[in-house]
Amino acid sequence: MAESDGLDMALAPAPAVDQDQAPPQSLWQRIEPTVLGISGILGVLLLWQALPAFVTLNAGTKLFFTPPSQVAATLWELFASGTIWAPLGVSAAGFAVGLGIAIAIGLPLGILIGRSETLNALCDPFITAFNATPRLVFLPLVLLWFGLGLWSKVVIVAFGAVFPLLINTHEGIRSADKLLINVVRSFGAKEWDVVRLVVVPNALPYIITGLRLAIGRAVLGVVVSEFFGSDQGLGVMMVQAASQYKVNIVFAGMLVFMALSLTMTSLIKALENHLDRWRPQRLASE
């Protein structure tokens, strides 16, 4: 079973309500979903902003309350003054190196275990075990081994991101059409050619789904490893701000992480659509 999370479902277009020949829609009908969606988000923000006007917050809660306008201002300030670039760079480096290592291990290993039943049987218990376990549990150990700094972060990120890639690649490799493989074989193809010509192209949508999940895990890995065992980075900045009750900085950092993961995810989505153009029917890799 290919690994997936609810996000795929959430990001998939909603099934059209009337599928059979939709009558010509009025302008309002066409823009209603967008208007409603935007007003949903705006409504929550406005409510948040206006909250102190409705309820009087007691002194303790006031310490934690920061309106969205304040968060936006803080975010602007962080970028304008340039203080955010150093921690953001550290976080981005951990993310990129970790994800790179995850890809470098996950893809080849996924192909190998997808092609060899024996290897698959040998690796399966470990993959199942590590995939089920939140990799976070190894964080204290990784910190003990690699210390504070870039490498423990890279290890946590890579460890978290490798499994969705590995599992989805494996799934994609195994779903290759046996007939196509036999055709290529009967034309004298070696195992390498079978992998190159049939198996990997077939697995591409799965691999990309895996990549999308891996990005989510990698961001999570960055956040968490910086919360507990780093001296620099966006997560460190947020924890320090939280302990000084600078809630606006925490939310600003959160927004940056949010933007990071949404951008990466939609880039992958675009890549997926681009690579899928030639396919007769979109493969459901979920």
Place this chain on the structure above:
Amino acid sequence: MADAAAPRTGLLRSNRRILLGSLSVLAFFVAWQAVFLFVPLNSLFLTKPSLMFAALVRLTMSGQVFFDLGASAAPFAYGLAASVLIGVPTGILMGRRVRVGLALDPLFTVLYASPLVALAPLVVIFLGVGVTGKTFIVFLLTVFDFVFNAYAGVRAVDPLLLNVVRSFGGAEKDLYLKVIFPSVMPYIVAGARIGVGRALIGILIGEFFAASEGVGYEIVRFGNFFALDSMFAYILVVTLIAIVLTQGVRWAERAAFPWRVES
């Protein structure tokens, strides 16, 4: 490659898988233990299986494992229960009332896609590191799994079935009882499968921060004391529980909804 030799009986093949799998796990532990026959063990850095299992037995006998598991299990259960109780009705409402769905979908999608874990420091400061704080972190991480799965479940309901119930004089209540709930159930269980994994992450984060009990707290504490045998024992316990939970939900999913073929 091995598929070329396909016409084996299914039984033999699955046995072969299990055999190879157990063999590799066994080989892993044996190799891990055997390495230290040749290399001196630095017990501040690594442990070996014999010490790990000894620590596991010791901690189990003294009852500490159960105490910590209990401390971690309560917020895990509360958080998941809150997610189901709030997430499922929200998702169903979004599915049944098209405009509610349209209004909330983008907001929730953004929240779901963002690393909400990043709010953990705030939660810890605001609600503390006790049961409440951990419960809230678990809730935050899992509620959207249930919202989106219930939402998808309602949207997948066959409108024909609804019309049939209506034309036989069914009230709104019957629509829910006879059609909507039964068809949403598999989606909720699928949400639970994802949610369980995220709930475990939530618990560990809550306990890593500054708890005074619980499995995550003990792992950090043993790490600080360089008690690697106990630390590995607890990691093993978490691994086993995680496997049991995720495979358990999968099994329940297949047993309860055998018609749902998972791709």
